[in-house]
Amino acid sequence: MVDLRSDTVTRPTPEMRQAMAYAEVGDDVFGDDPTVLRLEARAAEMFGHEAALFAPSGTMANQIALQLQVPSGGELLAGADAHVVTYELGAAAALGGISTRTWPSVGADIDVDQIAAMIRPAGYPSVPTRALAVEQTHNLGGGTVVPLPVLRALREVSEKAGVGLHCDGARIWHAAVADGVPLSAYGELFDTLSVCLSKGLGAPAGSLIIGSRENMARARVLRKRLGGGMRQVGILAAAGLHALENHIDRLADDHARARRLAEALAPYGVVDPAAVRTNIVLLDLSKTTLDAPSLTARAAEQGVLISPMLPSIARIITHLDVDDAGVDRAIDVLGGVLGSA
Amino acid sequence: MVDLRSDTVTRPTPEMRQAMAYAEVGDDVFGDDPTVLRLEARAAEMFGHEAALFAPSGTMANQIALQLQVPSGGELLAGADAHVVTYELGAAAALGGISTRTWPSVGADIDVDQIAAMIRPAGYPSVPTRALAVEQTHNLGGGTVVPLPVLRALREVSEKAGVGLHCDGARIWHAAVADGVPLSAYGELFDTLSVCLSKGLGAPAGSLIIGSRENMARARVLRKRLGGGMRQVGILAAAGLHALENHIDRLADDHARARRLAEALAPYGVVDPAAVRTNIVLLDLSKTTLDAPSLTARAAEQGVLISPMLPSIARIITHLDVDDAGVDRAIDVLGGVLGSA
Amino acid sequence: MVDLRSDTVTRPTPEMRQAMAYAEVGDDVFGDDPTVLRLEARAAEMFGHEAALFAPSGTMANQIALQLQVPSGGELLAGADAHVVTYELGAAAALGGISTRTWPSVGADIDVDQIAAMIRPAGYPSVPTRALAVEQTHNLGGGTVVPLPVLRALREVSEKAGVGLHCDGARIWHAAVADGVPLSAYGELFDTLSVCLSKGLGAPAGSLIIGSRENMARARVLRKRLGGGMRQVGILAAAGLHALENHIDRLADDHARARRLAEALAPYGVVDPAAVRTNIVLLDLSKTTLDAPSLTARAAEQGVLISPMLPSIARIITHLDVDDAGVDRAIDVLGGVLGSA
Amino acid sequence: MVDLRSDTVTRPTPEMRQAMAYAEVGDDVFGDDPTVLRLEARAAEMFGHEAALFAPSGTMANQIALQLQVPSGGELLAGADAHVVTYELGAAAALGGISTRTWPSVGADIDVDQIAAMIRPAGYPSVPTRALAVEQTHNLGGGTVVPLPVLRALREVSEKAGVGLHCDGARIWHAAVADGVPLSAYGELFDTLSVCLSKGLGAPAGSLIIGSRENMARARVLRKRLGGGMRQVGILAAAGLHALENHIDRLADDHARARRLAEALAPYGVVDPAAVRTNIVLLDLSKTTLDAPSLTARAAEQGVLISPMLPSIARIITHLDVDDAGVDRAIDVLGGVLGSA
Ligand SMILES: [Ca+2]
Ligand SMILES: [Ca+2]
Ligand SMILES: [Ca+2]
Ligand SMILES: [Ca+2]
Ligand SMILES: [Ca+2]
Ligand SMILES: [Ca+2]
Structure with a gap:
C-alpha cells in the first residue's frame, strides 16, 4: 500500500516513539507539563515570537488565532480556497461569529493590491475588516509557496490599514525549505501563525498557535472553551519536539x-x-x-x-x-x- | 435641503399617512392584524409565491431568509460587495453561524460559470455550499440590474447543484421598472426573496420575506428570536400596501x-x-x-x-x-x- | 369579544392615531427622526439615565441590553421563569453566545442572598458571571412587583461583585403605579433597562433600551445587526410619546x-x-x-x-x-x- | 509534593507508557487508527451502546453531545453547578447557541419532580426544552453519586416529555465502583454519555462520547469543526484502553x-x-x-x-x-x- 492521500498519514518513527515513551509530563491545563512548555518555547523562538500554545489540531490552532484577531461580527478576508474558509466546516462563522469575505484563489498567486482594495475601513457603513489570513504553503493551490516579498507587501498593507495578519502555516516548513527562507523571516510578518506537527513533520498529532504572550494567555481561555485543553499531553509534545529537531531538512x-x-x-x-x-x-x-x-x-x-x-x-x-x-x-x-x- | 443620501429618507405622503391613520389593526404576533395579513398576501401574489412575512427592516428580512436556507456551519456564496455580506454588520456569521465565500463583485456583472465552479458539493472534505444570494438591483454596483436570462442561468445552476437561491430584492421594484420584467418573473426563480417598502416605495419602514408557506412558518420563529415580532404593526403595513399600489410605476x-x-x-x-x-x-x-x-x-x-x-x-x-x-x-x-x- | 390574552392586544386610541398621523419624521438610521429623538430623550429623563434607544420589540430591547453587558461566552444570572430566559426563543444563547444560569423563580420573590451566592467571581476556574437580570413586573410570577428595598439590596450585591444589572421592565410602569415608586427610583438601580410601549401603555409597537450614552452608541450597532434599524419610525414613536404622557396613571x-x-x-x-x-x-x-x-x-x-x-x-x-x-x-x-x- | 488538586494530574504508569510505545496507529481523521477503533468499540460495549467517538477532552466530549441533542436556540436543563454549565467557559451558548435553564444543585441530590416541572413542552409560547443533563459523579457536589433509581426516574421523565438525556460521566467509573452498579446499567438510561480516561483512570488525555451509530457519525463532523480531529491518536487511545482494562477496580x-x-x-x-x-x-x-x-x-x-x-x-x-x-x-x-x- 502506498498512501499518498495526505502527509497527515505519517506514522511516528521508532526514534519519535522513544521520545514519547520517556517524555516528562505534567498537567498542561495547569501549565505543568515541562515537555509542552519546552515545545512551545522552541516553536516561539523559531518564529521569533514571544510565546506559543499547543493545540490538538490545525483547525483548532487556526480557529483560536482567528478568534484572537476578529471579534464576533467582525470581518476576515482570505482566499476563497483557504483552509480556514473551506476546510474547517464553517467553524469561523459557526463558533466565532466571524464574517468572511474572500478573494479569488489562484494557487498561491496573491494579488496584494486587490486585497488592499477589499479592506473595509472603520468609519464607513460597512462591517469593518479586522484581519487577513494567508496560507503558506497553499494546500488547494497545490503546495505553492507565497514569495517572501509578496508577504512583506501584504504586511505593509495590513499595517497601514490597521488590521491583523494571520498565517495558516500548517505546511510553512515546506515553504522555508523550498525557498530557503528562515522561519523567523516568516514569523516576523504575522500577528499570529498556526503550524502543524502532524503533517510533513511526522508527529502523530498536534499543532501550535504562535504570537504574543498576551494573545497566548487569551488563547488558553479560547482553547479551554473549544475543548482543546489536554492533560499529560507532553507525550504528544515530545513527538513534536523530536520532529522540529529532526524532520524539517x-x-x-x-x-x-x-x-x-x-x-x-x-x-x-x-x-x-x-x-x-x-x-x-x-x-x-x-x-x-x-x-x-x-x-x-x-x-x-x-x-x-x-x-x-x-x-x-x-x-x-x-x-x-x-x-x-x-x-x-x-x-x-x-x-x-x-x-x- | 436636497437629501440624496438614500431613498430610505423618503417621508410618507399625505395619502400614505391617511392610510396609516385609518388602518385596521390587531396583534400581529398572534397573527391577528388584518392589514399585515393583506400586505403579506398581496406581496406573495405579486411574486407568485405562497406566503410572505413582514419584517421591521431589510436586514432582518435578509437574515431570516439566509437562516431559512443555510444552517449554522453551512456555506453561503454571494458577491463580495453584497449587502448581506458587507452592510449587515456580520449578521450572517454572528447571528446565524453562516460561513460566506464571495465572488468578486463587478457591478451586477454576474459570471454564472464562475459561481457554478465555486459551489462545493456535499461528499467532499469541505464545507458544503447550501445557498447562493444575489442582489437586484445591486446597491454597491450602482443600482445595476441583473438581466433576467442571467438570473435564469443562475437558477439552473442552483437547481443542478441542489443549493438554495435567495434574492436580496430591496430595490427589485427598480429592476422590474427598468427592464420591464414582471415581479412574478423574478419571483419564480428564487426560493426566498426579501423586498423593502421603505426605500424607493416611500413607506416609513418595513420589509417582507417571500417564499413557501412552510418556510414562512419557520420564519415567524426566527423573526421572534431576532426581536422582529411587532404588535399592531398594521399601521406600517398600511403604508406598505399603499406604496405597492401607488409607488411602483x-x-x-x-x-x-x-x-x-x-x-x-x-x-x-x-x-x-x-x-x-x-x-x-x-x-x-x-x-x-x-x-x-x-x-x-x-x-x-x-x-x-x-x-x-x-x-x-x-x-x-x-x-x-x-x-x-x-x-x-x-x-x-x-x-x-x-x-x- | 373580550380579549384578555395579553395587554399587547391593545389598539391605538383615536388620540394616539392622531399623534401618529401628524408625527414629524426623518430617517432614524441616520439619527434624523425628531420624534424618535424626543421619545428617547423623554424616556431617558423619566428613568434618570443619559440616553435611550428605540427598538421594534421588547425581545430586541432585552437582547441588545444583554449583549451590551455580557460578551459571548460570558454568564448571565436570571430567574428560571424570566422572559429573557424562557420567552425569547433562546436568543441570548443563539444570537449573543450568552450562557445563562438560573435561580428558581417563585413569583417575584427574589432571594438576594441566594443570587449573591450564585455569582461566580473572576479568578476561579469557572465561567465568570457578568450580569444579573430581573423582571419588573414579573410576567410568569403573575404581574408581581419586586419591592424597591429588594432591588436596592440586589444593586448592592451587583456592585460589590462587579457585575452588571439589567431590568426587563416591559411592565415597569405597572410596578411604579402599584407601589407608588417613581420610575427614576427604579432607573438609578440598573445599568440598563428595557421598557415596552406596546403592552399596557397601548402603543401599537415599540420598546426602548435605557442606559448610558456610551452603551446606547454601542446599542445602535447591535440593533442594526439584529435588523432593528427602522427609517421613519417616528410614526410609532409618536404613539409611544402619547402613551408616556397619557396612559401611565x-x-x-x-x-x-x-x-x-x-x-x-x-x-x-x-x-x-x-x-x-x-x-x-x-x-x-x-x-x-x-x-x-x-x-x-x-x-x-x-x-x-x-x-x-x-x-x-x-x-x-x-x-x-x-x-x-x-x-x-x-x-x-x-x-x-x-x-x- | 502531594498533588491533590485533581485526578487529572495522574501521570501514565510504566505499563501504560509501554502500551503507548507499541500502539498500532493510523490516521484517525480518515477512520484508519486501529487502536482508536478498538477503544471506541470497547467503550461502546461497556456502556451497552452502538458506538463511541474519541475526543481530546471531557469538555469537547460534553459539548459535542449537547450539540447532538440540542439545536442552536434550543434549551438544555441542568444543575446550576453542572460542569457543562459552569466549568466549560460558556461553550454550550458560545459555540452551540444552546440556552441553559438550571435547577439548584445540592450535591447529587436530584429532585426529579422539580426537573419534570421545569420542562417546557413544545406548543407553548416558550423555548421548548430539548434535553436534560446530569453529572455522575457530581464534581461540585463533592464526588457524590446519583442513585440508580433516581436516574431511572429521570429517564422516565425524559421519555415521557420526549426530551433527550445526557450524562456527563467524566467520573462515572467512580459511581460504578462506589455503588456496585455495572456501567451498562448506567449506559442504557442515556441517549449520550461522555466519559474521561484522563482523570481517575490515569490516561494522559482523552475522553469519549458514547451513543448511537447515527449520532456518532454526526459527532465526527462536530468534532472536526471544533478542532478535535487528531491523526495518529492511537498513541493516546492505547493508554485509554490500558486504563479501561486495569484502572477501574x-x-x-x-x-x-x-x-x-x-x-x-x-x-x-x-x-x-x-x-x-x-x-x-x-x-x-x-x-x-x-x-x-x-x-x-x-x-x-x-x-x-x-x-x-x-x-x-x-x-x-x-x-x-x-x-x-x-x-x-x-x-x-x-x-x-x-x-x-
Ligand atoms: Ca502524522
Ligand atoms: Ca456566536
Ligand atoms: Ca422611507
Ligand atoms: Ca451560533
Ligand atoms: Ca398594543
Ligand atoms: Ca492524567
Missing part, C-alpha cells in the same frame, strides 16, 4: 519525489511539473475522461491511495512514509489508469 | 432624474451615465483630487446631502422626495465642487 | 379590574386575589379537572380570550381595551366553565 | 483514602465524612477564618497541593499517584493549617 526529499511524480504524469495532461514546488501534486482531470473519485477508486484497487478534493481535482502528497519505491509504484499505477482512460 | 421618474444627474456630472470624469440604470449614481472620485468625505462635506455646506460609501466612492440616490428642481440644485452644487477641485 | 384601573376578576374566580380555587398586584391574573388549574388549553378553548367559544401559558396555568391580562363590562363578561364565562368542570 | 482505594482524609479533617468542622462517597473531598471553610485561596497557599508552602474552587470551598481529589503516605502527609499539613487558623 528532510522535507527536501519529499519535494523532489513530488516533482518526479509530476514529471512522470505530465504526459497525461493532468499536471504542470513546474507548478510543483513542495510535496503536493494536484491532478487536474478536467481534460480527461476520468473524474477524481474514479481515478481514486481505480488506483486504490492497485494499492495506491490518493484524495479526490473536488470532482475533477485529485491530490497526491509525498511524505516521510513514502520512499522512492513507493513513488515508482504510484507512477506505474496512476500512469496506467490515466493511460487507459 | 413612478420609479421611472427617479431613474430619469438619476440619469440626468449622471449626464450633468459626466464631464468631471466621475461617472459613466450609461451605467446608470435605476435611481443610484455612484461617483468614482479616484481620478479627482477629492475624496468622498470631502465632497460630501462641501456639498452639505450648500444643502446637498450625499453618502460617502468608501474613501473614493460617493453615492447619490434619487427618490420620491426629490423633484426636478432638487436635481438641478444637486447638479449645480456637485458640479461646482467637482469643478473647483 | 390609568393603569390603576386595569389593576383594579384584575383584582376584581381574581376575587370573583377565587371561590373556584384557582387564584389567590391577594397575589394580584397589577394587571395579570394567573389561574392555577392543577387542582381542577381542566387543563389550560381546555379552559381557553371553552372560554373562546363564548367570546372570552385568555392564554394557556403552561399545561395547568392560564393567564388573564386586563388592559386599555377592556372595560368593566368586559370584566363582568369574563367573570361570567370563566366562572361558568370552572363551575361546571 | 482500583478506584476503591482512592475512595477509601478520600474517606480517611475527610475523617481526619472532620474535627475542624470543614467536612462531613459521610458525604464523601468517591475520590473528592470538598472543604467548606465558611465557618473558619480561612478562605480557600489562603488555605491553598499555606498548604502549598508545605508541599500539599489542593484547589480553591470558590472563595470558601477548597477541593481535594485522591488518585492513582497518591498513596497512603501522601494522604498522611496531606492530613498533617492541612490539619496543621486548619488547626492554627
